[in-house]
Amino acid sequence: MSANGPQRDVFEAIADPTRRRLIQMLAAKEEIPLHELTAPFAMGRTAVSKHLAILKEAGLVVDRKVGRETRFRLNAAPLREVQDWAAYTSTFWSANMARLNQLLLEEEEQ
Structure with missing residues (x-):
């Protein structure tokens, strides 16, 4: 997210069913590591990471590094x-x- 706000439209970000599913998963838990977010999908980590990047650009997802792991949480605002x-x-x-x-x-x- 830039200092001026989200870089991507929220409607565009939630238009994809995979991203909506990721939002649902994130809403169910406080924070989820990437490997747990990847598990339910028939795609690799790179593809899930690209979806998460779009959600992050829209301000819907916040991530943080914990050691070698990246954890994600929902920003529902x-x-x-x-x-x-x-x-x-x-x-x-x-x-x-x-x-x-x-x-x-x-x-x-x-």
Whole structure:
């Protein structure tokens, strides 16, 4: 992450199912070493590391070295943007669907 904030869009970072699975795994534990994050996937450490780098660029993951091991933890704060967007779109579509339903009922009555 740069001093000016995340280098990658949070929506872009969570668009990939592998990265969403990594977020779920990180949310379940305080901190996870790379070898544990790699185990459930049918890909090597390098591929998982690339996914983690994207999550890190979006500010969703923080890592630290412990000896020769790298451990990762979730920083869920950037997901607030996703939550806010989902809440807005839910409200928007609920209101529009209610209006559409009302219009259709009025047309049926005519």
